[in-house]
Structures are given as structure tokens and as C-alpha cells.
Amino acid sequence: MSLYERFEDAFMPNYGVPPLALARGKGSTVWDVEGRQYLDFVGGIAVDSLGHGHPxxxxxxxxxxxxxxxxxxxxxxxxxxxxxxxxxxxxxxxxxxxxxxxxxxxxxxxxxxxxxxxxxxxxxxxxxxxxxxxxxxxxxxxxxxxxxxxxxxxxxxxxxxxxxxxxxxxxxxxxxxxxxxxxxxxxxxxxxxxxxxxxxxxxxxxxxxxxxxxxxxxxxxxxxxxxxxxxxxxxxxxxxxxxxxxxxxxxxxxxxxxxxxxxxxxxxxxxxxxxxxxxxxxxxxxxxxxxxxVDPAEAAAKGALLRAGLEAVKHPLLKGVRGRGLWLALVLEEPVSGKVQQAAQDAGFLVNALQPDAVRLAPPLVVTAEEIQALVDALPSILTEAAK
The missing domain is CATH 3.40.640.10 (Type I PLP-dependent aspartate aminotransferase-like (Major domain))
Incomplete structure (x- = not known):
């Protein structure tokens, strides 16, 4: 029996069955139980300030x-x-x-x-x-x-x-x-x-x-x-x-x-x-x-970098970006945030379908400039996949 089936058998149904089972993490990266790697831009819902396994x-x-x-x-x-x-x-x-x-x-x-x-x-x-x-x-x-x-x-x-x-x-x-x-x-x-x-x-x-x-x-x-x-x-x-x-x-x-x-x-x-x-x-x-x-000034600088990168993405599905610091939302032209979340996961990024037309990004405050750029570079193809 899979971990997902065991979860469904053991837990009340208020969460449904989550779409991913995580096994470990390091910094802004997590791995699922099957060994697949993801950049974590959910951060435990703005919880994992220092990422995973911070010394x-x-x-x-x-x-x-x-x-x-x-x-x-x-x-x-x-x-x-x-x-x-x-x-x-x-x-x-x-x-x-x-x-x-x-x-x-x-x-x-x-x-x-x-x-x-x-x-x-x-x-x-x-x-x-x-x-x-x-x-x-x-x-x-x-x-x-x-x-x-x-x-x-x-x-x-x-x-x-x-x-x-x-x-x-x-x-x-x-x-x-x-x-x-x-x-x-x-x-x-x-x-x-x-x-x-x-x-x-x-x-x-x-x-x-x-x-x-x-x-x-x-x-x-x-x-x-x-x-x-x-x-x-x-x-x-x-x-x-x-x-x-x-x-x-x-x-x-x-x-x-x-x-x-x-x-x-x-x-x-x-x-x-x-x-x-x-x-x-x-x-x-x-x-x-x-x-x-935690260094709030560093978080502000990384947030500005993330926002600038996201705002530079031109795609018919992306209406805009809102939020402050490392707490942003991708605002969509269509109510397909669930599809964006799935397409991002398939591409190796964890994001959160917060509202039908909004996707939350709340990465660990220790996220690097390279990790930010990786998401920005992947976003056009993620949005294209979600728009299908």
C-alpha cells in the first residue's frame, strides 16, 4: 500500500490526500519519497524562514x-x-x-x-x-x-x-x-x-x-x-x-x-x-x-530580485505580480492556479494555488539568487503548460 493510500486510511478527510509526499530537505530544496527534487517556493506556507536543515x-x-x-x-x-x-x-x-x-x-x-x-x-x-x-x-x-x-x-x-x-x-x-x-x-x-x-x-x-x-x-x-x-x-x-x-x-x-x-x-x-x-x-x-x-534587508533585496524577474515575464496568462518582500502572488488572467501549481511541480518547483487566479510564492528567506532565477526562467513554460 502506498503512503498516499495509508494517509487516506488513517486521517480525517479535511485535507483530502495531498498531491506530494516529501521525505527530506536542504536549504530551499526538497525531495519526495521517490527521490525527485524540487525547489521549494512554498516554504511551509511562509514558515521555513531558514529553509530546511539549517545548521x-x-x-x-x-x-x-x-x-x-x-x-x-x-x-x-x-x-x-x-x-x-x-x-x-x-x-x-x-x-x-x-x-x-x-x-x-x-x-x-x-x-x-x-x-x-x-x-x-x-x-x-x-x-x-x-x-x-x-x-x-x-x-x-x-x-x-x-x-x-x-x-x-x-x-x-x-x-x-x-x-x-x-x-x-x-x-x-x-x-x-x-x-x-x-x-x-x-x-x-x-x-x-x-x-x-x-x-x-x-x-x-x-x-x-x-x-x-x-x-x-x-x-x-x-x-x-x-x-x-x-x-x-x-x-x-x-x-x-x-x-x-x-x-x-x-x-x-x-x-x-x-x-x-x-x-x-x-x-x-x-x-x-x-x-x-x-x-x-x-x-x-x-x-x-x-x-x-534572518536579515530583513536581505529578504527585501531578494524579494525585489524575484519580483523584477517575474514582472519581466511576458505571457498571456500572467496578469501581474503583487505582494511585498519574499511574499508574492502571481495574478492570473484565468482561474487556473491549480494547473499552474501542477505544471510547476512537474517542472521541479513547489508553488501554492492560493486562489483560483492567484499563485502564492513564499520561499525560505535563505533562497539564493540562482534559485530565484531558475524559477523565473522556467515560468514561461510552466504558464504555457497550464494554459493548455
Whole structure:
């Protein structure tokens, strides 16, 4: 029986059967179970910041798991303190951190933090963006503006009003003094790597401040150098009230973080929230290795190189390129992203059919100029194959 058949027999059907079984990786290259080689331009969905098998990550995780693998939240340990201190150093703002295991849990923490603020101030509803994605646990899902994955699990515990992403006027109308918080991605990830109009995040900050609502920046995908800055909100000159992180922070190890700034940093009282595995020593060691080896300026330069190469490709199927840093989407003239993904895989490249007309590229931040050029050179034939 093949590995695919064994997967289908053993797992719930929510993922279907993935089209590829991977066996190992090195840098930006992975190999499947049959020995075929691919350049990885998915990066574990913007997770594998240092690629596969990075020596610093391997050493940090190996050393930590041999020293102290788990403590629970009943005890503290130095890796979690070092990681929190490092994040605060990079954020350059007074803040406090809560560690979770994933992005949805980081957003669940932010959701509970905001709920506590709402109850203390007599506020009643949230605002979020249409097509936004904040996770699949019930609190995070209630804030997710994708009807296909949201509606079948309602009703939800609080009211959430959805507005078009990037429309500052619509946001201003929706945010009143009864609004608890606004949840926004600096760039919408699962919607198709969609950046907002210039000035939108600054306008959101002003709108929330005027109404007394919290601004929550969901940077699960956009942070840790992915867009060419440690955190995407820094490029906007905006400080949110709450920031959520995950994905690229652990470089492949599961970790999430919820950061509260200013008054939001101390909204929780003892016992209000917790996580058995949050702040796990091994995951914290991995995150420290990531932060020590990521260079946002280098990611920005590589992102510019990738974008310039992609934009130079002239093909009837390619409508354009959008995104920031090493987090881009190929925008297609036709809804054939699945065919592009398959044609790319056949040509030795892993990309992600994110939306019917958008293909996500989120390679490891250690991707080389030669690997970028290899994808650019192969793209015309990939698109031609997909267009058949």
C-alpha cells in the first residue's frame, strides 16, 4: 500500500490526500519519497524562514531537546525569557508577550484579550475585513471573513462586522464607540497576498484611536522579515495595540505569540489565559535561532530580485505580480492556479494555488539568487503548460 493510500486510511478527510509526499530537505530544496527534487517556493506556507536543515536551527533544537524539552507554564525557563526580550527589542515599543503554539492560538489570545477590554468598557462588537483569515478555532474563525469556511460553524459568540479590505471610509463608518477591536492583516495572506492601498493601516490606527477601539495586527504570515521588515506594521509607521505572530517565527517548530502594547499589555490577570505547550523550550530555542539568522534587508533585496524577474515575464496568462518582500502572488488572467501549481511541480518547483487566479510564492528567506532565477526562467513554460 502506498503512503498516499495509508494517509487516506488513517486521517480525517479535511485535507483530502495531498498531491506530494516529501521525505527530506536542504536549504530551499526538497525531495519526495521517490527521490525527485524540487525547489521549494512554498516554504511551509511562509514558515521555513531558514529553509530546511539549517545548521543553526538544527544545533539550537538538538541542544535544547537534550537539555530541557518541556516545563509547562508552571515553571519558567531561560529560552522563553530570552525570546520575549528579543521580540521586544525588535519591536522597539513597551509591550508584553504571551506564547502559544500556532497562529490561530495567537489570535485566540488576542480575541480573549479584546473581549476583556470590551467588557470593561461596555463595548459590544468587533470589526474585521472581508476575505481576511485569522484562524480556525472558534474565536479566530468568528473574525475570519471567508464565508466558505466560516458560516457552517456559526452562530458565533460575538458580533463581527465585516468591511471591504483597504476601504478606509467603510472602516471609519463601521468603527463606533461600541466597537471592541478591529482585526486586520497588514497584507491579506489567504485572500491572495493582497496589500492594502498606501496609508490604509495608518488610517486604521487613527480610526481606532478616535473611537477607543483596539487595533489588532495579525502578522502571522507577514512578520519575521518576510516583507523586508521585522514586522510589516513597522513599514507603515504604525503601532498596533495587539500584535499576533507565528509561522516564520519558529522556522518550522510550532510557536505563536500575542504581544500587547501599552495598556493592552496588562489586560489579563493571573489565570485569565494559558497554554500547556506555549513557550516550549525547544520551540523558543528554534525561534531564537531564526531571529539570529534572518536579515530583513536581505529578504527585501531578494524579494525585489524575484519580483523584477517575474514582472519581466511576458505571457498571456500572467496578469501581474503583487505582494511585498519574499511574499508574492502571481495574478492570473484565468482561474487556473491549480494547473499552474501542477505544471510547476512537474517542472521541479513547489508553488501554492492560493486562489483560483492567484499563485502564492513564499520561499525560505535563505533562497539564493540562482534559485530565484531558475524559477523565473522556467515560468514561461510552466504558464504555457497550464494554459493548455
Amino acid at each position: 543553526a536551527l538544527v544545533e539550537a533544537v538538538s541542544r535544547q531537546v537534550a537539555t530541557l524539552a518541556h516545563t509547562s507554564n508552571l515553571y519558567l525557563h531561560e529560552p522563553e525569557v530570552l525570546l520575549a526580550e528579543k521580540l521586544l527589542e525588535l519591536l522597539k515599543q513597551p509591550a508584553k508577550v504571551f506564547f502559544a503554539n500556532s497562529g490561530t492560538e495567537a489570535n485566540e489570545c488576542a480575541y480573549k484579550l479584546a473581549l476583556k477590554y470590551g467588557k470593561a468598557t461596555g463595548r459590544s462588537y468587533f470589526v474585521a475585513a472581508e476575505n481576511g483569515f485569522h484562524g480556525r478555532t472558534m474565536g479566530a474563525l468568528s473574525l475570519t471573513g471567508k464565508k466558505a469556511i466560516r458560516e457552517q460553524f456559526g452562530p458565533f459568540p460575538v458580533e463581527v462586522r465585516f468591511v471591504p479590505y483597504g476601504d478606509a471610509d467603510a472602516l471609519k463608518q463601521a468603527v463606533t464607540e461600541d466597537c471592541i477591536a478591529v482585526f486586520l492583516e497588514p497584507t491579506q495572506g489567504e485572500a491572495g497576498v493582497v496589500p492594502p492601498p498606501e496609508g490604509y493601516f495608518g488610517a486604521a490606527r487613527e480610526i481606532c484611536t478616535a473611537a477607543g477601539a483596539l487595533l489588532v495586527a495579525d502578522e502571522i504570515q507577514s512578520a519575521i522579515g518576510r516583507t523586508g521588515h521585522w514586522f510589516a506594521h513597522q513599514a507603515e509607521g504604525v503601532v498596533p495595540d495587539v500584535l499576533t505572530l507565528a509561522k516564520g517565527l519558529g522556522g518550522g517548530l510550532p510557536i505563536g505569540a500575542c504581544v500587547g502594547f501599552g495598556p493592552a499589555a496588562t489586560l489579563f490577570d493571573k489565570g485569565d489565559h494559558g497554554s500547556t505547550f506555549g513557550g516550549n523550550p525547544v520551540s523558543c530555542a528554534a525561534a531564537l535561532a531564526v531571529l539570529a539568522n
